[in-house]
Amino acid sequence: MAGEVRQLDDRKLAVLRAIVQDYVGTEEPVGSKALVERHSLGVSPATVRNDMAALEEDGYIHQPHTSAGRIPTDKGYRLFVDRLAEVKPMSAPERRAIRHFLDGAVDLDDVVARTVRLLAQLTRQVAVVQYPSLSRSTVRHIELVALAPVKVMLVLITNTGRVEQRMMDCPGPVGETLLADLRARINAHAVGQRLPEVPGLLEELPAGFEAADRPAVVTVLATLFEALAEQNEERIMLAGTANLTRFGHDFPLTIQPVLEALEEQVVLLRLLGETGDAGMTVRIGRENAYEGLNSTSVVSVGYGSGDESVAKLGVIGPTRMDYPGTMGAVRAVARYVGQILAES
Amino acid sequence: MAGEVRQLDDRKLAVLRAIVQDYVGTEEPVGSKALVERHSLGVSPATVRNDMAALEEDGYIHQPHTSAGRIPTDKGYRLFVDRLAEVKPMSAPERRAIRHFLDGAVDLDDVVARTVRLLAQLTRQVAVVQYPSLSRSTVRHIELVALAPVKVMLVLITNTGRVEQRMMDCPGPVGETLLADLRARINAHAVGQRLPEVPGLLEELPAGFEAADRPAVVTVLATLFEALAEQNEERIMLAGTANLTRFGHDFPLTIQPVLEALEEQVVLLRLLGETGDAGMTVRIGRENAYEGLNSTSVVSVGYGSGDESVAKLGVIGPTRMDYPGTMGAVRAVARYVGQILAES
DNA sequence: TTCTGGCACTCGGCTGTTCAGAGTGCCAAA
DNA sequence: TTTGGCACTCTGAACAGCCGAGTGCCAGAA
Secondary structure, eight states: OHHHHHHHHHHHHHHHHHHHHHHHHHOSOBOHHHHHHHSOOSSOHHHHHHHHHHHHHTTSEEOSSTTSOBEEOHHHHHHIIIIIOOOOOOOHHHHHHHHHHHHTOOSHHHHHHHHHHHHHHHHTSEEEEEOOOGGGSBEEEEEEEESSSSEEEEEEEETTSOEEEEEEEOSSOOOHHHHHHHHHHHHHHHTTSBGGGHHHHHTTGGGGSOGGGHHHHHHHHHHHHHHHHOOTTOOEEEEOGGGGGGSOSSHHHHHHHHHHHHHOHHHHHHHHHTSOSSSOEEEEGGGSSSGGGTTEEEEEEEEOSSSSOOEEEEEEEESSSOHHHHHHHHHHHHHHHHHHHHHO | OHHHHHHHHHHHHHHHHHHHHHHHHHOSOBOHHHHHHHSOOSSOHHHHHHHHHHHHHTTSEEOSSTTSOBEEOHHHHHHIIIIIOOOOOOOHHHHHHHHHHHHTOOSHHHHHHHHHHHHHHHHTSEEEEEOOOGGGSBEEEEEEEESSSSEEEEEEEETTSOEEEEEEEOSSOOOHHHHHHHHHHHHHHHTTSBGGGHHHHTTTGGGGSOGGGHHHHHHHHHHHHHHHHOOTTOOEEEEOGGGGGGSOSSHHHHHHHHHHHHHOHHHHHHHHHTSOSSSOEEEEGGGSSSGGGTTEEEEEEEEOSSSSOOEEEEEEEESSSOHHHHHHHHHHHHHHHHHHHHHO
16 A cells, blocks of 8 residues: 555656656646656556646645646745756766866956856856855965054955955054064964954964053954954855846746845845755745745855855756756856865 | 028927927827927927928937837937937935935945945936046055065055955065065055056166066066056946836847846946046947947946046936936936045 | 546637727818 | 818727637546
């Protein structure tokens, strides 16, 4: 008995899979007859119809109107992604092309720019790449420069190639020797450390200086800590908005809120922020917290220079998207960007 | 006779102006009857019809099909902008709001970001703002930092607040004293100078150093010159793409190429590059060199911290736009950004 | 039980027709 | 040169009819 029940369920799942695949391809509600013709399900349309009725009752598919074919619901796509689809790996030539394209990058900006364009092109959707965030990266070097007697510039360089600078006004003149001393001591403690951990390591530093120098030292450290903590600076790059035109027929209505969402860095950051740290995250339709993206799906994943992810990237497309292909592209691109970052 | 001809022309111009205004408002072909009703032209519809026929013959307006109203052509808009429209000044409260909004900016990035959003909001169109270009700005400070024995980082700070950095590998180890010496001499010559003029001023510099140090000096200078010359780095910020949805009825067709154009920084840069240095530039429809923007108009103007323009900004909208209002907003925003830059 | 073929039914979308309204061009008269 | 009148054109909305895809259900077969 149990065996037969499972057998039944298997076929229903096969039907659902077929519906998703067909609908993604044709963009039109798919009926029982067309299904059996295109997929070798080994049963008659009538049987498929019964299965469809069951699937509809369970909320996996939906009928726009009586006497029309079926369309997968968000729940249907969810099941498809979770249990029915396999991430489609990139072909060897594709992988080579990705690798080659990213290899040409000259600096961090360029890496991000190339990545986002590549992703948009591969998936033919809207691509989003977050700059490697400061908090996950480590210090490569910290530089102090006296621009004027009391004006000091601080430059923070991270292992991901990001450069952050800050101006500050010290409470009094700062000598070149003091600055050199301070620079050396800061770097001795901070280089190679995670950004969020640096403040803790430098806590004792002012005590090692002459009392007269301490105000200046404190000012510099305060500015440094501020730069380290600056989370607002998380930036995002976008590409492929032109692909929005292929979104669907009821076009202007769908596209408007999406464009609005894309304009809001905050929304995009939150969107990527919801990406789990391990593995790929797929948010389908109404699963997205942001209302304007309720008719889109977001496929995102972390990427990083080592084992650990320092930032996220992903694509935004219609719920009716090619999930296996998109997921394959996203995963491949994330992997290669990670490699590039690790090498540089 | 001459007097009568001019009189006639005046009325035809009035008719054209009325057509443009009505069409911009309603987005629908405007007929003779509606015209006389809404504008007090003091003549009958039949007369207007005659004028319309003349205007059509001269190519200023156009009839989508027999028995429909008239629509202005690019040529018609051109005449309107050149002779019939007055730039509509911002109201005092609007000016205050602009000023207030821009005053909150904390750094250059923020200024540009706020400007572009403001412009998009005011005009309800797509706004484009170019970062103050390097070539027009002057050197505030040049810093050299040794990251490793042969690895040197160069940081270039301009008076517009922009920071550019470059890594380089020197042919041999570079001592701290040499670096300090070089830094001092470079800054002595370069600070306050226009970027393009700096290379000329530093030409003689290597001669002043020991023969052994010259290769390193040459490397540093080469990198500096490269950073100075880097025009590609001209960046652009964009906002208001969501306004594209209000473009028109034949929507997807119009919007696709525009979105594509907006993705290409090169296209946008060239677009702004075509802006004349003095006064506002309006490019209507096919006047735009880039084909994808053939059904849009671009209103752009230079802005700068002093008398001189260091960059351009503008908006992109449908040819059927409110030219007086848009031009007013663009001019006002450019003026205030200039003030902000001058102050900081 | 589960699957299948058959059958009646529903409904959206396409086609063709009609009709009203807006707009035109032209002409003769003021 | 302007104006009122008139005949004409064309679009777009409204409506009817038809076709076909697709459904649900049922009775019989496996």
